[in-house]
Amino acid sequence: MLPDCVDATATLLARADYVADRALATVVFLGLRMGRPLFLEGEAGVGKTELAKVLAQALDRRLVRLQCYEGLDLAAAVYEWDYSRQMMEIRMAEAAGVTSREALAADIFSARFLLRRPLLQAIDFSGPDAPVLLIDELDRADEPFEAFLLELLSDFQVSVPELGVFKAPSPPIVIITSNRTREIHDAVKRRCLYHWIDYPDAQRELEILRRKAPAAAAALARQVVAFVQALRGRELFKNPGVAETIDWCNAVVALDRMQLDPRIVDDTLGALLKYQDDVARIRGAEAERLLAQVMANAGGA
Amino acid sequence: MTALAPPSRLAANVMEFARVLRRSGLPVGPGKTLAAVEAAAWVGPQRRDDFRAALAATLLDRAEQRPLFDQAFRYFWRDPKLMERAMQRLLPRTPGPLARPDDEAPAANRLAQALAAPREHAAAPEPAGPIELDAALSFSAAEVLQAKDFETMSLDELAQAKRMLRMLHLPLPRVPARRYARHRAGRQLDVRTTLRQSIKFGGEWLIQYKRVRRTRPSVLVVLCDISGSMARYSRMLLHFVHAVAAERGRVHAFTFATRLTNITRALRHRDVDQALDEVSRVVRDWSGGTRIGACLDEFNRHWARRLLGQGAVVLVVSDGLDCGAGPQLDEAMARLRASCRRIVWLNPLLRFAGFEPKAAGIRAMLPYVDIFLPAHNITSLIELAHALAAEPAPRLHRAHYPIRKRRLHDGDDRRATHSGPTGNDVAGAQRPRNTESLHPGL
Numbered sequence: 007m008l009p010d011c012v013d014a015t016a017t018l019l020a021r022a023d024y025v026a027d028r029a030l031a032t033v034v035f036l037g038l039r040m041g042r043p044l045f046l047e048g049e050a051g052v053g054k055t056e057l058a059k060v061l062a063q064a065l066d067r068r069l070v071r072l073q074c075y076e077g078l079d080l081a082a083a084v085y086e087w088d089y090s091r092q093m094m095e096i097r098m099a100e101a102a103g104v105t106s107r108e109a110l111a112a113d114i115f116s117a118r119f120l121l122r123r124p125l126l127q128a129i130d131f132s133g134p135d136a137p138v139l140l141i142d143e144l145d146r147a148d149e150p151f152e153a154f155l156l157e158l159l160s161d162f163q164v165s166v167p168e169l170g171v172f173k174a175p176s177p178p179i180v181i182i183t184s185n186r187t188r189e190i191h192d193a194v195k196r197r198c199l200y201h202w203i204d205y206p207d208a209q210r211e212l213e214i215l216r217r218k219a220p221a222a223a224a225a226l227a228r229q230v231v232a233f234v235q236a237l238r239g240r241e242l243f244k245n246p247g248v249a250e251t252i253d254w255c256n257a258v259v260a261l262d263r264m265q266l267d268p269r270i271v272d273d274t275l276g277a278l279l280k281y282q283d284d285v286a287r288i289r290g291a292e293a294e295r296l297l298a299q300v301m302a303n304a305g306g307a
Numbered sequence: 308m309t310a311l312a313p314p315s316r317l318a319a320n321v322m323e324f325a326r327v328l329r330r331s332g333l334p335v336g337p338g339k340t341l342a343a344v345e346a347a348a349w350v351g352p353q354r355r356d357d358f359r360a361a362l363a364a365t366l367l368d369r370a371e372q373r374p375l376f377d378q379a380f381r382y383f384w385r386d387p388k389l390m391e392r393a394m395q396r397l398l399p400r401t402p403g404p405l406a407r408p409d410d411e412a413p414a415a416n417r418l419a420q421a422l423a424a425p426r427e428h429a430a431a432p433e434p435a436g437p438i439e440l441d442a443a444l445s446f447s448a449a450e451v452l453q454a455k456d457f458e459t460m461s462l463d464e465l466a467q468a469k470r471m472l473r474m475l476h477l478p479l480p481r482v483p484a485r486r487y488a489r490h491r492a493g494r495q496l497d498v499r500t501t502l503r504q505s506i507k508f509g510g511e512w513l514i515q516y517k518r519v520r521r522t523r524p525s526v527l528v529v530l531c532d533i534s535g536s537m538a539r540y541s542r543m544l545l546h547f548v549h550a551v552a553a554e555r556g557r558v559h560a561f562t563f564a565t566r567l568t569n570i571t572r573a574l575r576h577r578d579v580d581q582a583l584d585e586v587s588r589v590v591r592d593w594s595g596g597t598r599i600g601a602c603l604d605e606f607n608r609h610w611a612r613r614l615l616g617q618g619a620v621v622l623v624v625s626d627g628l629d630c631g632a633g634p635q636l637d638e639a640m641a642r643l644r645a646s647c648r649r650i651v652w653l654n655p656l657l658r659f660a661g662f663e664p665k666a667a668g669i670r671a672m673l674p675y676v677d678i679f680l681p682a683h684n685i686t687s688l689i690e691l692a693h694a695l696a697a698e699p700a701p702r703l704h705r706a707h708y709p710i711r712k713r714r715l716h717d718g719d720d721r722r723a724t725h726s727g728p729t730g731n732d733v734a735g736a737q738r739p740r741n742t743e744s745l746h747p748g749l
Binding site for chain 1: 334336338339342345346349350354356357359360361363364365367368369370373484485486498499502505506571572607608612613614616638642
C-alpha cells in the first residue's frame with residue numbers, strides 16, 4: 007500500500023499530478039515509513055496544502071483538514087457536545103419520567119451527542135486505513151494549541167472527560183504546514199520531519215503547468231514560466247507562487263492568446279501580483295523589459 | 308553506549324555527523340539523531356541527494372539552518388581533504404573588526420571550529436553570589452537617575468538604570484482574541500458550563516454562566532538601530548526590550564545598522580545578561596554605519612507579512628541619521644506604515660530642545676510616524692508607556708493626518724495640514740487622561 011522506496015513515492019505523487027522534487031519525495035517517503043508527521047514550511051503558494059490533498063487522493067485515504075486560526079480552541083479542533091440536542095434529550099427524559107440522574111448523565115454524555123471535529127475524526131476513524139490529517143497554517147493558532155498538539159502527535163489519543171479515551175488504532179498521516187508568521191515551538195518540530203518547500207525551478211514549474219494548465223500551448227507555457235521566474239528575482243514585496251503562475255497562464259489562455267505581449271501582461275498582471283506597489287513597479291516599462299529578455303532567451307534557446 | 312548491538316558503520320557516521328552539527332551550533336538533540344539514523348537506514352546511502360534530504364528532514368527544523376547543513380554535509384560526506392582544510396582554518400589569526408556580510412564565510416568558520424573542538428564547551432557558569440537588593444536607591448536618587456541621559460551615566464548608574472528598566476511595564480493596546488472566558492458580567496451565555504452544571508440539578512438551568520471575549524496585547528515589533536551614533540542608547544534599549552519581551556510573549560526584536568538581524572530568539576533567555584550576550588553573538592554589525600532604508604526594506608519583504616498581521620505596533624529606535632537616505636527609505640516607510648497598526652519612533656536626538664529634522668533620513672521617515680518620542684533617559688521611556696496606553700485616534704488618510712507627537716518646528720514639514728510650531732507642550736497633549744491607572748510600576 008505505502009510506497010517502498012523514494013522512486014515509488016515520486017511516481018505516486020506524479021501520478022496524482024503533483025510534481026515533487028527529489029528531496030520532497032524523499033521526505034514524504036520517510037514520513038510514511040517512519041510514521042512521523044511532516045512539517046512543511048515555505049512561501050505561500052508553493053503547494054504545501056496541495057501535497058496533503060494529493061497524498062490522500064493517491065493513497066486513497068480520507069483527508070481530514072484542520073484550518074488553524076487565532077483563537078482555535080478545543081471545541082473547534084477536537085470535539086464539542088451538541089448542547090441543543092442534549093437539552094432536548096433532557097426534556098424528553100423528564101417527560102418520560104426518568105428520575106435517575108446517573109442514567110440521564112450517562113445518556114446525554116454518550117457518543118451520540120458528540121460533535122466530532124477534525125482532530126477527533128482523524129483519530130477515531132472507521133475503515134481500515136487511517137486518514138491523512140492536514141493541520142494547515144499552524145502558525146496562525148496560538149501557542150496553547152501547539153502544546154495540545156504536542157500531546158496529540160506523540161500518542162494520537164484524545165480524552166473526553168465524560169466519555170473516555172479515544173485512541174487511534176493506527177496513526178494518521180499527519181501533514182502540518184506553516185507560513186512562518188511566527189516560529190513554531192521547537193518541541194512540535196522535533197516530533198516532525200522538517201522540509202522547506204522552495205519555489206520550483208523553471209523545468210519543474212513548466213512540468214506543473216503542463217499538468218495543471220493543459221490548455222496552454224507549449225510555447226506560451228515556456229514564456230509564462232520564464233517571465234514568472236524572472237519576476238521572482240525582482241525583490242518584490244510578495245513573489246508570485248505556483249498557484250499564481252497557473253492562474254495567470256489560465257488567464258492568458260482564456261483571453262485566447264498564444265503568446266505573451268506587453269499589453270496582455272499589463273492587463274493580466276493582477277493574476278500574478280497581489281500588492282499594488284508590486285504591480286505599479288512591474289507594470290509598463292519594467293514588464294516590457296522583462297518580456298523582451300524572456301523572448302530573447304527563448305529565441306536563443 | 309548501551310548493551311545493544313553495535314551500530315552499523317553508517318549509523319555511527321550519521322551519529323558523528325549529528326555531533327558535528329551540534330558543535331557548530333545547530334540544536335541537534337539525541338531525539339533528532341535517532342530519527343536521522345532511522346531515516347538513513349530507510350533511504351540508504353545509494354543516492355546522495357536522497358540521503359541528504361533524509362538527514363536534512365530529521366536534523367533541521369528551520370530553513371535558515373540549511374546553508375550550514377549543506378556545507379557540513381559537503382565536508383563530512385564527500386571529501387576528507389575538505390575536512391582537513393576546514394581544520395586548517397583554525398590556525399590562530401586575528402579576527403577582523405568587521406565581518407563581511409558573506410553567507411559562506413561565517414558558516415565555514417563556525418563549522419571549522421565545530422570540527423576541531425574536541426568537546427563541547429561547558430555551559431557558562433551561573434553568575435555566582437547573592438543578588439544584592441538595592442535599598443540604597445532613595446526616592447530622590449531614583450528621580451535624578453530617571454532624568455539623566457544614558458550617555459552621561461556612570462557605570463554604577465547604568466547598572467541601576469538597567470534595574471529600573473526591568474521594572475517598566477509597557478501597556479500595549481489590547482485587541483480582541485477569538486476565545487472566550489467565563490465571566491460573571493459577561494453578556495453571552497456560556498452554554499457548555501451552564502449545561503454541565505445543570506446536570507447536578509437534574510437538567511434544570513438554575514445558574515446561568517456567562518462569558519466574555521478575551522483580549523490579548525497586540526504584537527510589538529522593535530527595530531533597534533545599533534549603528535555607531537546610537538551605541539549607548541541601543542544597549543540600554545535592548546535591556547528595556549528584554550524586560551518587555553520577558554513580560555509578555557509576542558515581542559519580536561530586530562537590530563539594524565548595515566543589515567537586519569532578528570534577535571527575538573536571543574532575547575528569550577530569562578537572564579538579561581545572558582540574553583544580551585547572545586544578542587551580541589548573533590549581531591555582526593555593531594556600531595557600523597546605517598542603512599535604514601535598505602534594512603526597513605528588508606524587514607518589509609521578509610518579515611512584515613509574517614509578523615505584522617495582527618494589529619502590531621512597530622517601535623523604531625533610531626536617530627534617523629542614514630548615510631544613504633533616498634526614495635527607498637520613503638517607500639519602505641510607506642509600506643511599513645500600511646502594514647501595521649502604529650509606528651512609534653524613539654529618537655534620542657529629541658533630547659535637544661532645538662532639535663530640527665535637518666537630516667534627509669529623518670525628514671523622509673517623519674511623515675509616516677504616529678508617535679514621535681525621545682528615548683535618552685528613563686523618563687522618556689515612561690512617557691512611551693503613557694503614549695502606548697493612550698487609545699489611538701483612528702488613522703486618517705495620510706494627507707489629512709494630524710501631527711501627533713512632535714517636538715519640532717514644522718517649517719520643513721511636507722504636509723500642509725500642520726500650521727505653526729508646536730513648541731514644547733506636545734508631551735502634555737498626548738498624555739492619557741487617567742494617568743493614575745496607567746502609571747508604570749517604577
